[in-house]
Structure formats: structure tokens, C-alpha cells
Amino acid sequence: MDVASSEVFEAVVPLACRSCQARHGVVCGALSNDQLKELNRHSLRRKVDAGCEIIAQGSESSFYSNIMRGVVKLCKVMPDGRQQIVGLQFAPDFVGRPFVRESALSAEAATDAEICVFPRNLLDRMISETPELQRSLHDQALRELDAAREWMLTLGRRTAEEKVASLLHLIATHAEPQTATCTAFDLPLSRAEIADFLGLTIETVSRQMTKFRKQGVILIENSRHIIVPDMDELERITA
Amino acid sequence: MDVASSEVFEAVVPLACRSCQARHGVVCGALSNDQLKELNRHSLRRKVDAGCEIIAQGSESSFYSNIMRGVVKLCKVMPDGRQQIVGLQFAPDFVGRPFVRESALSAEAATDAEICVFPRNLLDRMISETPELQRSLHDQALRELDAAREWMLTLGRRTAEEKVASLLHLIATHAEPQTATCTAFDLPLSRAEIADFLGLTIETVSRQMTKFRKQGVILIENSRHIIVPDMDELERITA
DNA sequence: CGTCGATTTGATTTTGATCAAGACGCGTGG
DNA sequence: CCACGCGTCTTGATCAAAATCAAATCGACG
Known part of the structure; x- marks a missing residue:
């Protein structure tokens, strides 16, 4: 990359995103530089300790996250306390459930982790305006579905x-x-x-x-x- | 509806689609009348008996389907014959796995059923051209994911x-x-x-x-x- | 009526759960 | 530095739920 294009690059990609694990992940990899800038303006990087709950089951969260580092577990618990982990997510996965307000599961940091949190409203708007982003999230949903079904075989028959x-x-x-x-x-x-x-x-x-x-x-x-x-x-x- | 608009209606919505269970389903409900006409031109309605395999695990299918009537089960089998049903689909669900050629599971009619079969290539093109369709399929994928995870709780903890x-x-x-x-x-x-x-x-x-x-x-x-x-x-x- | 596959029922065994101690690791405070 | 306490993990003994093995019953169909 020559000096001129390097300067252009530096002018548009937010500093915080430059070395981010999730920069080319499901969400940010599908955004234009302008969108990345806008999302970054409303984002908050957060360190979370192992065990910290990111989204509570049954709650209405107005935030989504990207995992920058660490492992996040997705849990379902029954009223009597029985519990099942239904998914593990690794950087640079996206955490959240588009199109539905209330979360049917909780997301909790399994290890110490870093996440990048941004408002639901903003990303929902970007999804509706950006077919490439919709497609990318659709793709992650299908991969998670494949993984969930593979795990169903493990749970039921192994x-x-x-x-x-x-x-x-x-x-x-x-x-x-x-x-x-x-x-x-x-x-x-x-x-x-x-x-x-x-x-x-x-x-x-x-x-x-x-x-x-x-x-x-x-x-x-x-x-x-x-x-x-x-x-x-x-x-x-x-x- | 008056006679004039009824005539217009009849001019654009394919005859076969008029009374179809899946007409307002995940796929066809997201299409324009022109797209519906095109998809219909390349579609084949098929009656399948209970037990009939629609897609084989490990195969590359060049077709997708809509369920018009009946119930379809999604199965995974292990080399030693152990088997797990990982999903049930009802009319007017869409059956298929966009973005990936090889199927990780088989789809089999659980009851006598009617399905509407159409070419993968054609729908893939429509998906990339029609954000509304992408969104609709994304939504079905997320609903299936919710269902799969709910069932994981059942398999693991009940x-x-x-x-x-x-x-x-x-x-x-x-x-x-x-x-x-x-x-x-x-x-x-x-x-x-x-x-x-x-x-x-x-x-x-x-x-x-x-x-x-x-x-x-x-x-x-x-x-x-x-x-x-x-x-x-x-x-x-x-x- | 007889046959075949699906389902039910019964007897026994096995896998994994439960109950109950210990061992280990680690941080705190004497 | 070491003793203590707490939480996590391991190990052992026993129990129970579901699997397996085996047989009887049911229902559809020729």
C-alpha cells in the first residue's frame, strides 16, 4: 500500500477498529467505511469477567455485541433450576437475536472476555439498509443452526x-x-x-x-x- | 374486489399459486408477482408418500422445496445407524439450506405430503436480488434456531x-x-x-x-x- | 384365517444419577 | 511462611431411570 492510499485508509477506518478481532467478522466485515464509522461512534468496548451475564433470559435487551476476545456461552434454564448450554460463541461472533425483542436465552461470558456493545436500533436500521449485512447475519444464523442440530445428535444419541x-x-x-x-x-x-x-x-x-x-x-x-x-x-x- | 382489479389479479398471479398453502409463506410471500410467475414457471408440484426422502444426508441437492401439505422430518444418522430427528417442518415452511451445497441432514416426508420443488440456482439468484426474501429466509432460520435450542434443553435436561x-x-x-x-x-x-x-x-x-x-x-x-x-x-x- | 409390521407389556441389565467423602488449588490472614 | 477455609474437582458406594432382551398383542391387508 502506498503512502497516499494509506492516508485515505487511515482517514476512514476508526482507530478502535483497526486492530479489532471483529473488524472482518459477521457484522463489521459487511459494513461500508461510513457505516463502520457510525457504528463505532455508538459503540462501547467493554471488558467482562468470566461469569458475567451479557443478556438475561426473558429480558428485553436494547443492545447487541460483537465478541472481541474470549468465549461466550448461551444458556437456557428451567424454572426448577435445570440448565442447558445451547451454544458457545467465539470471537469474532455476533451476539444477539435480530427481529425479536425478548431473549429466550441468556448469554454469559465463560472466560474473561472483551465485547463491543452497540445499540439494537442502530444495527437494525443498518440491517434493513444493507443487504450484504443481512446476508452475513443470515449466514451466521444458518451456521449456528447447523451447529445446534449437530449438538442435538450428541445430546440425544451419544x-x-x-x-x-x-x-x-x-x-x-x-x-x-x-x-x-x-x-x-x-x-x-x-x-x-x-x-x-x-x-x-x-x-x-x-x-x-x-x-x-x-x-x-x-x-x-x-x-x-x-x-x-x-x-x-x-x-x-x-x- | 371489483371485476377490473380481479382481472388484473388473475393476469399476474399464477393459477397454481392461487390456492397454494405456501403462497404467503416464507418464500412466495416475499416475492413480487413477476418473481412469483418466474418461480412458478420452473416449479414442480410433487406428491410424496410418507417415508419418501426429499434430500439425502451428505448429498448435493440442486433443488429447494416449499411444503404445501404434510409434515417433513429433518434427520441426522450416524455411521452405526443411530438416528436423531433434529427438526419438524410444517406447511408452508421452506426446506433447504441456502449458501451451502452439501446437506448435513436428510429431509424425509413424515406423512404423505405435497411439496413444490424449484431449482436452487433460480432461488439463490432471487435471494441476492430481493432483500425482502433474504430477510424472510433469515427470519425462518432464526425461528428454526430458537426451536432447535428449545429442543436441546428437552434432549439434555428433561x-x-x-x-x-x-x-x-x-x-x-x-x-x-x-x-x-x-x-x-x-x-x-x-x-x-x-x-x-x-x-x-x-x-x-x-x-x-x-x-x-x-x-x-x-x-x-x-x-x-x-x-x-x-x-x-x-x-x-x-x- | 394367516402373516407381517407396529405397538405394548414384562423381566432383567446397564448407564448414568445421586449421595457422600475426600483431595486439590488457591487466596487470605495470622 | 504456613494454617485455614472455600470452591472445584475427583473418587467411591448405592440407586433409579431408561435401555435391552424377549414375548405377547393388535391391526391392516391379502
Whole structure:
């Protein structure tokens, strides 16, 4: 890029967006520079601690967010307290439910995270004015739908062993740092959260993990940091 | 409507679409009369028997469909034969997965059905040219996502009793013929299909149904025709 | 009437839940 | 620095829900 075009570039892309994880994500990647500027003017970057609720189930939120860093879990809870995690979202995913006011689920930071929050009204307007943005969000919705249905198969038809292997595989696949055959990563979820994702109890999750450890399928450090010597082996257990 | 405007109407809306269930559905309801005419020119109405596969898992289909009558089940099967139904679709739903060639699931008629089949290429072009259509399909995708996540809660955290009650409630809610408090309907699914939807076995489904019958929560005729004397009672069991 | 598939019912087993202790990690304060 | 306390995780013993195995019943249809 030469000096002149570089200056033009710097003149239009907001400073805060330059190095943002979500800059080329589902929302911002579909916006013109002018739109990006406008959205940025009304956006707020926010650090949220693990466990912090971003949207409450049953509430009317007037905000959407982009995930800039960290992992967000989507939960549904029943009146008696039983709980199911129905989705995990990673940077640079978009969090929110266009077209509907009340949220049927809660969104909560699973790890410490950074999100970029902006007003619902503004994005809704941009969606209606920008086919490319509509298309991009439509695409994310369809990808989430595919993921949800894949997980339905896991919840309905896989054994506890297969479920835990599936989760480890899912996390390994989405948490980057991996070498050729051997993969290492930090679990963004506690045992209780894993249980809520898999429709199991804490104890069953723990037992399956130690079984995998004793079998040499995984190495466990800190109970959060996992090393998978052979991903193919793990995938095989997944069925 | 006077004679003149009626003539204009008749001049533009294709005959086959006039009384079609899907005329105001997700796809056709978002089209101009000209687009409707074009889509109709390339559409094929097809009767499909219960059990007939509309799209095969893992295949590349060059067609989409609208459901005009009947119920379609969306299935995922594992290599070892274990199976999970991940969605039910009713008229006038759209069946297909825009933006992706290969289908990750199969679509199969659960009951005798009529569908309107049209070429993928044509609709894809219309989607890119018609923001209203994109928006409408986006909206269906989000509604399916909500439904999938609601079902994840059922699969992961509800008991067999609650699962069967949930299914009866779902069907009762989507199969029209209902009076004030008492609801009657035909199950579009066999016991085996219900089991595949709920992540249970045939025997467990059958036992729960018999239990509900003995408790007076439902009346069973033909094993397919169900009467619910008190929907509130059923909903209570759902949790 | 006899056959076949779908459904129901019964007996037994298995998987994962529940109940109950321990162990471990980590931060706080003596 | 170490003892304490708390929350998370692991491990063990027992229990219960649902699966599996097996057989009987029902219903449609030739």
C-alpha cells in the first residue's frame, strides 16, 4: 500500500477498529467505511469477567455485541433450576437475536472476555439498509443452526463417553494453539458447565475425563489445561 | 374486489399459486408477482408418500422445496445407524439450506405430503436480488434456531416423561384442529420416529404414552390419533 | 384365517444419577 | 511462611431411570 492510499485508509477506518478481532467478522466485515464509522461512534468496548451475564433470559435487551476476545456461552434454564448450554460463541461472533425483542436465552461470558456493545436500533436500521449485512447475519444464523442440530445428535444419541470426547474435540477445534498432530488448549468451561453443555452431571464428566487420562487419550494439567496427543484417536471415540 | 382489479389479479398471479398453502409463506410471500410467475414457471408440484426422502444426508441437492401439505422430518444418522430427528417442518415452511451445497441432514416426508420443488440456482439468484426474501429466509432460520435450542434443553435436561409430554404438546400446537380446552390430533410420527426425536427407545415412549393414558392425561385411538382433554395439564407435565 | 409390521407389556441389565467423602488449588490472614 | 477455609474437582458406594432382551398383542391387508 502506498503512502497516499494509506492516508485515505487511515482517514476512514476508526482507530478502535483497526486492530479489532471483529473488524472482518459477521457484522463489521459487511459494513461500508461510513457505516463502520457510525457504528463505532455508538459503540462501547467493554471488558467482562468470566461469569458475567451479557443478556438475561426473558429480558428485553436494547443492545447487541460483537465478541472481541474470549468465549461466550448461551444458556437456557428451567424454572426448577435445570440448565442447558445451547451454544458457545467465539470471537469474532455476533451476539444477539435480530427481529425479536425478548431473549429466550441468556448469554454469559465463560472466560474473561472483551465485547463491543452497540445499540439494537442502530444495527437494525443498518440491517434493513444493507443487504450484504443481512446476508452475513443470515449466514451466521444458518451456521449456528447447523451447529445446534449437530449438538442435538450428541445430546440425544451419544453415550457419556462420546459426549465428553465430542466436547473436547469441539473445544480443540475452536481454540487455536495447535501443532501438527498434538493439540493443547485451555478449557473455557468448568466441569459444571461441561455437564450443562452435555446433559450430564459433574461426576460423570469427571469420571470420563479421568478414564481418558488413564487411557492416555488426554493429559490433564490444572484440570483446565488439556493436551491431546492424538486428535484422530479422540475423534474416533466421538463416533 | 371489483371485476377490473380481479382481472388484473388473475393476469399476474399464477393459477397454481392461487390456492397454494405456501403462497404467503416464507418464500412466495416475499416475492413480487413477476418473481412469483418466474418461480412458478420452473416449479414442480410433487406428491410424496410418507417415508419418501426429499434430500439425502451428505448429498448435493440442486433443488429447494416449499411444503404445501404434510409434515417433513429433518434427520441426522450416524455411521452405526443411530438416528436423531433434529427438526419438524410444517406447511408452508421452506426446506433447504441456502449458501451451502452439501446437506448435513436428510429431509424425509413424515406423512404423505405435497411439496413444490424449484431449482436452487433460480432461488439463490432471487435471494441476492430481493432483500425482502433474504430477510424472510433469515427470519425462518432464526425461528428454526430458537426451536432447535428449545429442543436441546428437552434432549439434555428433561426426563422421559417430560420429553414425551413435550412432544405431544409440540404436535398439538402445530396440528391445527383444536377446540377451546380439548385438543385432538393425529401424530405425524410413528413410535420409532418419536423415539428418534426424543433420544429415547420405542419401548420407553410406549410406556410413557400408556402411563399418560392410564392417568387420563390423553386418550389414544389407533395409537396415532390422540385426544388431550386438558392441554394445561399436559403443559404442566412438560415442566 | 394367516402373516407381517407396529405397538405394548414384562423381566432383567446397564448407564448414568445421586449421595457422600475426600483431595486439590488457591487466596487470605495470622 | 504456613494454617485455614472455600470452591472445584475427583473418587467411591448405592440407586433409579431408561435401555435391552424377549414375548405377547393388535391391526391392516391379502
